[in-house]
Amino acid sequence: MTQQTVAMLGTGKMGEAVLAGLLRSGRSADRLLVTVRRPARGAELTEKYGVTVVTTAEAAERADVLAIGTKPQDAGALLDEIRPSLAPGKLVVSLCAGLPTSFFATRLPEGTPVIRVMTNTPALVGQAMTAISPGAHATDEHLAVAEQMFTPLGATVRVPESQQDAVTALSGSGPAYFYLIAEAMIEAGVLLGLPRQVAHELIVQTAIGSATMLRDSGDHPVKLREAVTSPAGTTIAAVRELEKHGVRAALLDALEAARDRAREIAGQAL
Template sequence: MQTVAVLGTGKMGELVLSGLLRSGWPADRLLATARRAERASDLSEKYGVAVVGNAEAADKADILAVAVKPQDAGTLFDEIGGRVGAGKLVVSLCAGLTTGFFAARLPEGTPVVRVMTNTPALVDEAMTAISAGPHATAEHLDIAEQMFKPLGATIRVPESQQDAVTALSGSGPAYFYLLVESMIEAGVLLGLPRRTAHELIVQTAVGSAVMLRDSGDHPVKLREAVTSPAGTTIAAIRELENHGVRAAMLTALEAARDRARQIAGEMK
């Protein structure tokens, strides 16, 4: 069994660490890094893994899962880049950063895989997109999938699509939470107790998502099944269209994609 080091155990790094443990990865084959001693102690106590410095992690691990903030990645690899040999695999979870960013800071031949997952990993319902970078083989992609499958579904995409993935599914949970928040507020406006509105909307969201996933039907078909002629649903949808909700969503996702590209440009 290979040793995995999670470099940067913020929210996403901790998700990866806990997912690996749930998948059966032995705790003695896992390392983590943390900036603060208090955080390191908490992680060690909670998960039973060794929390070490970045240099030690780079020396000992076969796979480096990089989960630091994008703006911290350059500093990290200034510290450890020379310690990462071609026999190690680098898996990046840094939004916006290309595999070329890491390749430029690593010894020639070091394989890099780029990953974008999302916060539903907390309940093992993440969507994770995986892309091969320089020198990454099908075997390296298999390893990355093995790491992230316990967190939910995985898909392989060309790296050129990763900024779009970031906009769509990486940031996607926030869009749904905003929609649910708005619908709950509408329920309160219509006279429902907040708790009742919350229960109604959350279960409706869960049920609708399961239907989308399991039926295989296009969302248009599922929407039309709810939309009776001259009924309540079509009246509401007309107002959504009048207020440009569809166009706003397209513009919002373009903005998220463009920000991912901007981050990459800032970090060259």
């Protein structure tokens, strides 16, 4: 894949993270193209990464892989722009939340392979969770290309496209849930009399350590939680309050709401 030219169409924070990952994986900057709305943004990316800024039509003509990183509501107009210049066999990789591969298939030349991707913001620090799904015309070879693109950003997993809305709810939006919980715990630390910086450091390292144990131990979360929960101790008193206030049920409802919103976005775009 390192000999293929990749164009990032719509280079916001996530698109920039993909660019940085491709460069870390050994791809030459002269094999990377970007499109931008603002010339200042283009100059910034060229100075920082050495990539070439092109028009949308040029990207479609020159690139082997087109990564679509626009907002979902802007994707239709972008596809209308690139369709006349898109030669058969070029791979389209969509980072547009909520949009099914069928959205692209009806707007691009017949047989265009499309891969749907849902990643998350920890891509910015090389710790993303990325789910990859093939469209109707995508082969295992196309999936491998997409995996090579996103592996430098963190972990990747292949899922059926029917599961992508659930992925969006769980890991795509997931960092926000953890940040909200961390924010609440830091505030609780301040309430309990700790300096804010100390509370912040305690919670951040606790989160890192807990996530590492969850990843590396292979144990179920229940087993890890029970190891901290002594009979009649402080932790079980806190867990009782969390259960009393319906934290578990609230999370279930929240993820269902996120999944339903992903479906709504797709419905509005189609």
